[in-house]
Each structure stands twice: as structure tokens, then as C-alpha cells.
Amino acid sequence: MPLTNTATRYGAVTKTFHWLSALLIFTAFPLGWLASSLAERIADPAISSTDIDLARATTLFSLHKTIGVSLFTVAILRILWTLAQPKPGLLNGDERTEAWLAETVHWLLYGSLVLVPLTGWIHHAAADGFAPIWWPFGQSLPFIPKSPSLSELFSTLHFVFQLVLAGAIALHVAGALKHHLIERDATLRRMLFSGTSGMPTTAQPSHLVSVLSALVIWAGALGAGGAAGLFSPHTPPATTAALQAVESDWQVENGTLSLTATQLGHPVTGSFADWTASITYAEDLTADRNGAVKVTVSIPSLTLGSVTAQAMGPDYFDADSFVTAVFEADILRDGDDLRADGTLTIKDHSVPISLPFVLDVQDDTATASGQVTLDRRAFGIGAKVEDEGTLAFSVLVEFTLVAHKAP
Ligand code: HEM
Ligand code: HEM
Structure with a gap:
């Protein structure tokens, strides 16, 4: 042919x-x-x-x-x-x-x-x-x-x-x-x-x-x-009102709270749009305890790539039943090193966490950032997904914030 x-x-x-x-x-x-x-x-x-x-x-x-x-x-x-x-x-x-x-x-x-x-x-x-x-x-x-x-x-x-x-x-x-x-x-x-x-x-x-x-x-x-509305941006339904403002010695001006999960070997990073922090802190180089922090996070405010809806589901964050996650900790000093030692509660699981962070205070402005790796199984997240290749157990949580001392 x-x-x-x-x-x-x-x-x-x-x-x-x-x-x-x-x-x-x-x-x-x-x-x-x-x-x-x-x-x-x-x-x-x-x-x-x-x-x-x-x-x-x-x-x-x-x-x-x-x-x-x-x-x-x-x-x-x-x-x-x-x-x-x-x-x-x-x-x-x-x-x-x-x-x-x-x-x-x-x-x-x-x-x-x-x-x-x-x-x-x-x-x-x-x-x-x-x-x-x-x-x-x-x-x-x-x-x-x-x-x-x-x-x-x-x-x-x-x-x-x-x-x-x-x-x-x-x-x-x-x-x-x-x-x-x-x-x-x-x-x-x-x-x-x-x-x-x-x-x-x-x-x-x-x-x-x-x-x-x-x-x-x-x-x-x-x-x-x-x-037909196919091109309208898809915004997830707001299931909760925004979190109430909190009393704090240090008012957070801006900040990010993100998490990175590893799905199918690829990192997927997302962030919480709505969270509040109530912070007391007074630098005291001679004391172990320099203050305390309570962070409240709105779970439905999480955006996590193409798997946001899945992350809200009953097998993961179960956002309908557990609307907030809370981290309550003491701010501890060990020489120049700072860490927040306390309890992180996600769903009905409370787990002790130690979060090291760096802090820079200039006059009344504090800039802080830190990260901690969590095991999602400790919080019953994705409990049915037991294969690390599908969804790794380790999840990296990172924060940055700039706060001003309240007058
Ligand atoms: C599903 C994917 C298919 C595509 C993308 C496709 C695409 C095309 C294109 C672009 C032409 C024009 C070729 C040219 O003259 O430059 C053509 C011709 C043709 N296709 Fe398909 N085709 C498909 C399936 C089929 C099927 C399932 C049949 C048979 C039932 C079929 C039968 C024909 C015939 C008979 C011609 C020649 C038309 C003519 O001589 O005027 N095609 N096809
Ligand atoms: C022959 C070429 C292709 C055809 C005919 C085709 C067709 C389709 C169809 C029918 C769907 C389902 C749509 C729905 O019902 O929602 C789909 C979805 C999808 N396709 Fe393709 N596709 C093609 C190539 C590709 C390629 C090359 C990629 C990427 C490398 C791709 C990525 C996807 C993805 C990610 C979805 C899911 C859509 C979403 O999440 O909204 N496709 N495609």
C-alpha cells in the first residue's frame, strides 16, 4: 500500500x-x-x-x-x-x-x-x-x-x-x-x-x-x-462564620499558617485563612517560662490544592463535627532557643507538641516563625489510608507572624 x-x-x-x-x-x-x-x-x-x-x-x-x-x-x-x-x-x-x-x-x-x-x-x-x-x-x-x-x-x-x-x-x-x-x-x-x-x-x-x-x-x-456558570470561580461554602477576635497582649497583624502533606509522593501545600492567636510574652533571659500562647484555627478555612473537599471529610478533618483546632502552650526559653510546649487538639485528639520557633522583637513589633512535623495518625486523620505511598504519615506545619504589642 x-x-x-x-x-x-x-x-x-x-x-x-x-x-x-x-x-x-x-x-x-x-x-x-x-x-x-x-x-x-x-x-x-x-x-x-x-x-x-x-x-x-x-x-x-x-x-x-x-x-x-x-x-x-x-x-x-x-x-x-x-x-x-x-x-x-x-x-x-x-x-x-x-x-x-x-x-x-x-x-x-x-x-x-x-x-x-x-x-x-x-x-x-x-x-x-x-x-x-x-x-x-x-x-x-x-x-x-x-x-x-x-x-x-x-x-x-x-x-x-x-x-x-x-x-x-x-x-x-x-x-x-x-x-x-x-x-x-x-x-x-x-x-x-x-x-x-x-x-x-x-x-x-x-x-x-x-x-x-x-x-x-x-x-x-x-x-x-x-x-452555565462553569467559569465562575469555585468557592467552598462557608460552613462557619469567621472566628471571633481575641484579647491578646500581642496583636497579630499578619501571618500565615500552612501545612504540607505528601500525597502520592508529591508535596501538597495548603493554608488556613482564618486563625487567631492570644499571646502573652515578656522577654526574660533568666526565666524558663517567658509567656503563653493559645491559637485557635478554623478548620473549614483550609484550602489544600485539589483535595480541599476531601480534607474536610469525615475520614480527615471532619470539619462538620470539629470546626476548630486549638493549640495551647507555654513559651519556654532555653538560652537563646525558644519553643512553645503544649497541647494541640484536632478533632477529639489532644497530643503534646513542642514547636521550636525563632523570634525577633524590635521595639513593639515581633516577627516569629517556626515549624513542626506531626504524625497525622495521632489525630485520626486519614485513619483508613494506611499506605504511606498514598498519603505520608508526616505532615509539616509552618507559621510566620508579625505582631504588635498592645498599648
Ligand atoms: C475518534 C476519533 C476520530 C478522529 C479525531 C477523526 C478525525 C478525522 C479527521 C481529522 C479526518 C479528516 C482527514 C483529512 O482529510 O485530512 C477524518 C477522516 C475520516 N474519518 Fe475520522 N476520526 C475519528 C474517528 C473515526 C471513526 C470512528 C470513523 C468511522 C466510523 C472515521 C471515519 C473517517 C472517514 C471515513 C474519513 C474520511 C473522510 C473523507 O474521506 O472525506 N473516523 N477523521
Ligand atoms: C485524548 C485526550 C483527552 C480526552 C478525550 C480527555 C477527556 C476527558 C474527559 C471525558 C474527562 C472527564 C470530564 C468530566 O466528566 O468531568 C477528563 C477529565 C480530566 N482529564 Fe482529560 N482528556 C484527554 C487528555 C488529557 C490529558 C493529556 C490530561 C493531562 C495530562 C488530562 C487530564 C484530565 C484531568 C486532570 C481530568 C479531571 C478533570 C477535573 O479534575 O476537573 N486529560 N478528560
């Missing part, structure tokens, strides 16, 4: 590209749907999930992404090949509406071969806490920062573009079957490896009109997605 196309038939290379990309797409679709519906169930705080569910969703996503990235590579090669080849004309180019539809759908398919995997890939590269691509490259992409809002935007674009692709495939297959079964012409046979050539009509649809039609369809799909 000749490798290259002529004006009347497809060559073996075009046919191989065509059926290989069809195979990859028909594999990627069910994997994407299955993985997404399983991930939705896992993220649903009302449904209890195990590490088997998590491992299954991860495998499905990794397979989906790996096949998707393979398709992207095949697509680029296919498009370059198509550009270098003669294109066999349509066999019914003189039937204007049908020919316009067929060519518009071909443009939608070519565009989707790039847009669908690329939006999925950018969504992946911008996200924290993901199922890895099983390729040696591509976990991150150049110019794509880790950003939850960027990742969410591209997740929506991926969703909209895969719907357009699904619609285009349905029309494309229906057209191919109509040619084969009703018109009984050589359109489908000429794409098969055993196939023949066919004589295209002299009249052929305008590429410009078909390209513009495809662009209008993509724009319409994005507009419909916007009207």
Missing part, C-alpha cells in the same frame, strides 16, 4: 495516524469519565472512601493523562504530516450543506486533537496534588505556574472542549456510516487499510468557511459554558 496520499486516496501513514488517534481518544474518554466520577465520590464528604478507592482513581487518572499526552504527540505529528500531504477531496463536495458540515467537523476534530489534551495537560501542570503522568517528562510545563485558579480554569476548558470533541465524533461517525450504509460510496472504505480510492467531485467546500464555522462552534461552546 502506498505510504503517501494522492488527490483521490489516503496513504498508509495518514490511515495509521487516523486510526491510532481514534483508538487513543476512544480509550481516553471512558478513562476520563470513570476517573472523574470516582474522584467526585472520593471528594464528597458525605461518602466514606478508602485508600483502595484513592489508589484506583489515581491509576485511572495516570492512565488517562498518559494516553492523553501520547495522543497529543501523535496529533502534532499527524498535523505536520497532513500539512505536507495532498488532501483527497470529498466524494460529495457538490452537496453544499453536507460537505460544509463534514469539513467543519474535520476542522473541529483537528483542533480538538490539540485543544483537549493541551488543556488537560495545563490543568495537570498547574495543580498541586495530582496523579502523575507515567512519562519521564511533563509533570510541569514551561510558563505554567502552580496556581489553583489557573488549574480550575483549564479544568473547565478541558471539560468544554471534550464535549465539543464528543459532539464532533458523533457527527463524524454518523456521516461515515451514512456514506457507507446509505449512499454506499467509497468514503469509509478509502480510510480503511484494505480500502480503495474514490473520485472526488470537482466542487469542494471552502476551507475558510469551514474554519470560521468551527471557530464559531468553539466560541459558542465557551459562551454556553460561561452562561
Whole structure:
């Protein structure tokens, strides 16, 4: 069989590209749907999930992404090949509406071969806490920062573009079957490896009109997605009011309280937006005890990459039943070293914690930062996930703050 196309038939290379990309797409679709519906169930705080569910969703996503990235590579090669080849004309180019539809759908398919995997890939590269691509490259992409809002935007674009692709495939297959079964012409046979050539009509649809039609369809799909609210930023429902302000000798002006968990070998960092600290502190180089601190943290104010909802669920922080975590400690001095020794209560588990920190006091302004590594099992967090590879036991908690001495 000749490798290259002529004006009347497809060559073996075009046919191989065509059926290989069809195979990859028909594999990627069910994997994407299955993985997404399983991930939705896992993220649903009302449904209890195990590490088997998590491992299954991860495998499905990794397979989906790996096949998707393979398709992207095949697509680029296919498009370059198509550009270098003669294109066999349509066999019914003189039937204007049908020919316009067929060519518009071909443009939608070519565009989707790039847009669908690329939006999925950018969504992946911008996200924290993901199922890895099983390729040696591509976990991150150049110019794509880790950003939850960027990742969410591209997740929506991926969703909209895969719907357009699904619609285009349905029309494309229906057209191919109509040619084969009703018109009984050589359109489908000429794409098969055993196939023949066919004589295209002299009249052929305008590429410009078909390209513009495809662009209008993509724009319409994005507009419909916007009207349906798909592009509105997703803000988790506020389950509690903000914490009350507390009396404190030192008023915290600003600060961060973050945690880093390790999911599937990758660090996922998140932070609590709402917490209060009541601090007494008086530097006394001769005394062990220099003050005390009580930190109250609003659990629902945590944002943790793509697994925020999951973290709120009954198996993790159980935010519906335990709205706050509390750390109460004495500020102890050992020479120049400071630490807060006390009890951290998360859910109904109270655990003794020693948190070393550094402090710099200039006039009435104090700057402090510190970190401590906790074992999530001590607090009954993710108790059903016993596999360290899925979710490591150690969780790093870090804080920074600037506080002013109350007058
Ligand atoms: C042939 C190419 C691809 C097709 C046809 C495809 C299709 C799909 C489908 C049907 C879904 C489910 C959408 C839903 O029901 O919510 C999905 C989700 C997803 N896909 Fe793809 N995909 C492709 C390539 C990729 C690639 C290359 C990546 C990343 C490297 C990727 C990453 C994802 C992710 C992360 C989701 C979950 C969406 C979310 O969390 O919002 N996909 N994809
Ligand atoms: C699912 C993914 C598929 C994609 C992305 C796809 C894409 C394309 C594209 C872009 C073309 C135009 C080729 C060109 O002339 O440059 C084409 C042609 C063709 N496809 Fe597909 N296709 C898919 C699946 C299928 C399936 C399942 C069938 C059969 C039922 C099919 C039958 C055909 C036929 C017969 C042609 C030639 C049309 C003609 O000669 O005018 N395709 N395909």
C-alpha cells in the first residue's frame, strides 16, 4: 500500500495516524469519565472512601493523562504530516450543506486533537496534588505556574472542549456510516487499510468557511459554558462564620499558617485563612517560662490544592463535627532557643507538641516563625489510608507572624 496520499486516496501513514488517534481518544474518554466520577465520590464528604478507592482513581487518572499526552504527540505529528500531504477531496463536495458540515467537523476534530489534551495537560501542570503522568517528562510545563485558579480554569476548558470533541465524533461517525450504509460510496472504505480510492467531485467546500464555522462552534461552546456558570470561580461554602477576635497582649497583624502533606509522593501545600492567636510574652533571659500562647484555627478555612473537599471529610478533618483546632502552650526559653510546649487538639485528639520557633522583637513589633512535623495518625486523620505511598504519615506545619504589642 502506498505510504503517501494522492488527490483521490489516503496513504498508509495518514490511515495509521487516523486510526491510532481514534483508538487513543476512544480509550481516553471512558478513562476520563470513570476517573472523574470516582474522584467526585472520593471528594464528597458525605461518602466514606478508602485508600483502595484513592489508589484506583489515581491509576485511572495516570492512565488517562498518559494516553492523553501520547495522543497529543501523535496529533502534532499527524498535523505536520497532513500539512505536507495532498488532501483527497470529498466524494460529495457538490452537496453544499453536507460537505460544509463534514469539513467543519474535520476542522473541529483537528483542533480538538490539540485543544483537549493541551488543556488537560495545563490543568495537570498547574495543580498541586495530582496523579502523575507515567512519562519521564511533563509533570510541569514551561510558563505554567502552580496556581489553583489557573488549574480550575483549564479544568473547565478541558471539560468544554471534550464535549465539543464528543459532539464532533458523533457527527463524524454518523456521516461515515451514512456514506457507507446509505449512499454506499467509497468514503469509509478509502480510510480503511484494505480500502480503495474514490473520485472526488470537482466542487469542494471552502476551507475558510469551514474554519470560521468551527471557530464559531468553539466560541459558542465557551459562551454556553460561561452562561452555565462553569467559569465562575469555585468557592467552598462557608460552613462557619469567621472566628471571633481575641484579647491578646500581642496583636497579630499578619501571618500565615500552612501545612504540607505528601500525597502520592508529591508535596501538597495548603493554608488556613482564618486563625487567631492570644499571646502573652515578656522577654526574660533568666526565666524558663517567658509567656503563653493559645491559637485557635478554623478548620473549614483550609484550602489544600485539589483535595480541599476531601480534607474536610469525615475520614480527615471532619470539619462538620470539629470546626476548630486549638493549640495551647507555654513559651519556654532555653538560652537563646525558644519553643512553645503544649497541647494541640484536632478533632477529639489532644497530643503534646513542642514547636521550636525563632523570634525577633524590635521595639513593639515581633516577627516569629517556626515549624513542626506531626504524625497525622495521632489525630485520626486519614485513619483508613494506611499506605504511606498514598498519603505520608508526616505532615509539616509552618507559621510566620508579625505582631504588635498592645498599648
Ligand atoms: C485524548 C485526550 C483527552 C480526552 C478525550 C480527555 C477527556 C476527558 C474527559 C471525558 C474527562 C472527564 C470530564 C468530566 O466528566 O468531568 C477528563 C477529565 C480530566 N482529564 Fe482529560 N482528556 C484527554 C487528555 C488529557 C490529558 C493529556 C490530561 C493531562 C495530562 C488530562 C487530564 C484530565 C484531568 C486532570 C481530568 C479531571 C478533570 C477535573 O479534575 O476537573 N486529560 N478528560
Ligand atoms: C475518534 C476519533 C476520530 C478522529 C479525531 C477523526 C478525525 C478525522 C479527521 C481529522 C479526518 C479528516 C482527514 C483529512 O482529510 O485530512 C477524518 C477522516 C475520516 N474519518 Fe475520522 N476520526 C475519528 C474517528 C473515526 C471513526 C470512528 C470513523 C468511522 C466510523 C472515521 C471515519 C473517517 C472517514 C471515513 C474519513 C474520511 C473522510 C473523507 O474521506 O472525506 N473516523 N477523521
